[in-house]
Amino acid sequence: MSLLRIATRKSPLALWQSEHVAARLRAAHPGLEVALVPMSTRGDEVLDRSLAAIGGKGLFLKELELAMQRGEADCAVHSLKDVPMELEPGFALPAILERADHADAFVSNAHAAPAELPQGARVGTSSLRRHAQLRALRPDLRVLDLRGNVNTRLAKLDAGDYDAIVLACAGLQRLGLEARIRMRLDAPAWLPAPAQGAIAVECRDDAGAIRVLLETLDHASTRLCVEAERAMNRALHGSCHVPVAALARLRGDAIALEGLVGSAADGELVRAAASAPAAERERLGAELAAALLAAGAGRLLAAAGAT
Numbered sequence: 530m531s532l533l534r535i536a537t538r539k540s541p542l543a544l545w546q547s548e549h550v551a552a553r554l555r556a557a558h559p560g561l562e563v564a565l566v567p568m569s570t571r572g573d574e575v576l577d578r579s580l581a582a583i584g585g586k587g588l589f590l591k592e593l594e595l596a597m598q599r600g601e602a603d604c605a606v607h608s609l610k611d612v613p614m615e616l617e618p619g620f621a622l623p624a625i626l627e628r629a630d631h632a633d634a635f636v637s638n639a640h641a642a643p644a645e646l647p648q649g650a651r652v653g654t655s656s657l658r659r660h661a662q663l664r665a666l667r668p669d670l671r672v673l674d675l676r677g678n679v680n681t682r683l684a685k686l687d688a689g690d691y692d693a694i695v696l697a698c699a700g701l702q703r704l705g706l707e708a709r710i711r712m713r714l715d716a717p718a719w720l721p722a723p724a725q726g727a728i729a730v731e732c733r734d735d736a737g738a739i740r741v742l743l744e745t746l747d748h749a750s751t752r753l754c755v756e757a758e759r760a761m762n763r764a765l766h767g768s769c770h771v772p773v774a775a776l777a778r779l780r781g782d783a784i785a786l787e788g789l790v791g792s793a794a795d796g797e798l799v800r801a802a803a804s805a806p807a808a809e810r811e812r813l814g815a816e817l818a819a820a821l822l823a824a825g826a827g828r829l830l831a832a833a834g835a836t
């Protein structure tokens with residue numbers, strides 16, 4: 530193979546991530562030519578309706594998968610947290626890159642932390658997971674919808690539409706916007722989306738040579754952790770537009786997994802944590818999901834329309 534074509538969304542973050550994968554591939558495979566194929570997806574175009582209403586986050590992948598099926602691209606780069614728990618049949622994720630910062634970021638021009646927001650302040654996020662955790666911290670906050678790419682969301686904050694917003698640290702760091710982070714929102718009090726901060730590369734599962742090439746970028750310990758997080762998420766509902774958070778960390782040969790299910794309506798959070806040998810990460814994820822359900826998470830998921 531001499532040319533590898535990477536299908537990518539066109540947002541600045543998606544382009545950064547795809548350029549990053551391209552640079553890593555060029556470094557690992559001298560002589561390989563790598564080109565980006567930027568594409569628009571329905572998830573990027575339809576901004577006036579919620580993602581759930583237009584079919585969930587899989588919409589960000591669909592067009593890229595069609596391009597691979599048509600033979601117009603060899604692989605596609607995604608934020609793993611946007612990849613559905615069940616991949617489309619015929620596709621594989623041969624590379625999960627080393628995870629960047631997994632945490633969420635509190636971003637505000639006037640306030641240094643959620644605790645310092647005035648009573649009834651307006652906080653922007655369209656994530657049920659962030660919404661529920663914000664309401665758990667501060668039931669008085671007014672959580673308002675906020676869609677669009679990272680730069681668009683920051684522009685809306687700067688225009689005064691919100692007193693604060695919550696974004697992923699990883700996205701801000703990749704875009705050179707780390708200075709916008711006022712406070713990291715981190716475990717155990719605050720949990721990220723399953724697989725947040727990890728970049729994944731998808732290809733057709735029948736693309737043997739491409740798979741082998743992409744596998745050179747795979748980061749084993751990141752994969753162990755995000756597979757545990759995704760197993761938990763999969764056992765809870767099967768989609769990704771739900772108030773579910775998870776964080777797995779490797780401690781020697783064991784994985785420590787924390788998870789929560791929340792309610793955006795009233796800020797109730799159901800939490801659980803467990804550890805297991807890394808080899809048993811799928812079982813660990815399923816068992817943590819069962820523990821969350823036993824603690825009442827099913828009612829919160831049903832209320833969020835996830836079941």
Ligand SMILES: NCc1[nH]cc(CCC(=O)O)c1CC(=O)O
Pocket residue numbers: 608609610611679695696697698699700724725726727728
């Ligand atoms: N929902 C969009 C999205 N998908 C991945 C990231 C951040 C990068 C990552 O998690 O690797 C973001 C932006 C955000 O949540 O602020």
